[in-house]
Amino acid sequence: MIAERDVEFYREHGYLVVENVFTADEVAAMRAALTELVAGAAGVIANDKVYDLEPSHTPEAPRVRRIKNPVKAHSVFGAMARRPALISVLSKLVSPSLRLHGDKINIKAAHYGSPVEWHQDWAFYPHTNDDVLAVGVLLDDATPENGPLMVIPGSHKGPTWSHHVDGRFAGAMDPAACNVDFDSAVSLLGKAGGCTFHHVRAIHGSAQNTSGKDRPLLLYQIAAADAWDLRGMPADWDEHNSRLIAGEPTLEPRVVPAPIRLPYPPPLKDGSIYENQSVVKNRFFAFDPKTAAASDAAE
Numbered sequence: 001m002i003a004e005r006d007v008e009f010y011r012e013h014g015y016l017v018v019e020n021v022f023t024a025d026e027v028a029a030m031r032a033a034l035t036e037l038v039a040g041a042a043g044v045i046a047n048d049k050v051y052d053l054e055p056s057h058t059p060e061a062p063r064v065r066r067i068k069n070p071v072k073a074h075s076v077f078g079a080m081a082r083r084p085a086l087i088s089v090l091s092k093l094v095s096p097s098l099r100l101h102g103d104k105i106n107i108k109a110a111h112y113g114s115p116v117e118w119h120q121d122w123a124f125y126p127h128t129n130d131d132v133l134a135v136g137v138l139l140d141d142a143t144p145e146n147g148p149l150m151v152i153p154g155s156h157k158g159p160t161w162s163h164h165v166d167g168r169f170a171g172a173m174d175p176a177a178c179n180v181d182f183d184s185a186v187s188l189l190g191k192a193g194g195c196t197f198h199h200v201r202a203i204h205g206s207a208q209n210t211s212g213k214d215r216p217l218l219l220y221q222i223a224a225a226d227a228w229d230l231r232g233m234p235a236d237w238d239e240h241n242s243r244l245i246a247g248e249p250t251l252e253p254r255v256v257p258a259p260i261r262l263p264y265p266p267p268l269k270d271g272s273i274y275e276n277q278s279v280v281k282n283r284f285f286a287f288d289p290k291t292a293a294a295s296d297a298a299e
């Protein structure tokens with residue numbers, strides 16, 4: 001699926017977009033599963049193990065911000081993580097042996113889908129080596145207007161910045177307290193069925209979706225099988241091994257020096273990055289409740 005120059009681009013810049021990783025039928029199957037899951041949020045009152053809800057959600061008019069573990073919630077998402085086209089890209093960018101470390105779908109709904117403040121995934125889950133990335137499967141087109149994922153090129157080779165507020169992990173960088181050129185950000189755009197790849201240390205975020213089009217993004221967090229999560233050993237060994245999506249497991253972690261900050265003490269508000277970041281005082285991305293309200297009135 002990708003050439004050597006794509007691998008070099010990823011190593012240099014810390015991100016890559018690959019078109020047509022999934023077929024139209026596969027995208028349709030994932031979208032149908034997502035529609036089913038979102039419909040299940042009717043009647044849900046508060047965030048739970050499956051749903052992270054928009055601030056404007058009501059049980060009568062459900063507004064889902066994130067499906068927390070789609071692989072657990074619907075079999076199609078586990079199957080898609082193992083598709084040969086995706087594994088072929090991952091084996092070049094990460095390793096022939098791969099573990100699915102985590103998964104989620106950020107819906108970023110038309111008009112009101114929430115922004116995600118700048119952060120590095122590495123600040124959430126540092127490993128023994130940084131052959132770790134996130135795949136964004138575009139379940140619909142990502143356009144400049146619908147709050148696409150944005151990455152700071154080359155930032156995966158830089159420091160790990162503080163993601164703390166008042167001494168607690170908050171899952172976001174303070175844009176005024178770090179020496180980062182946010183104007184250099186690149187938007188990862190593409191058609192449904194394409195995938196974005198960003199390195200675990202790359203600084204990334206995304207703006208509110210003020211367009212009339214949803215931006216559903218299925219995120220698979222992928223680690224080389226020999227990258228072990230520094231936050232602790234697996235509680236359930238069988239479950240841990242069931243997440244191997246290619247190659248062989250190993251009991252020999254590969255250790256490579258990389259700047260690490262641990263995400264402790266844990267966030268004041270836990271459950272999702274949106275909850276973690278809700279305590280942030282100095283925001284980069286505007287959230288315009290007027291846009292959200294205007295769209296409410298139009299609905």
Ligand SMILES: O=C(O)CCC(=O)C(=O)O
Binds near residue numbers: 121
């Ligand atoms: O959905 C997005 O735009 C950003 C997602 C992200 O970075 C995350 O959930 O960690």
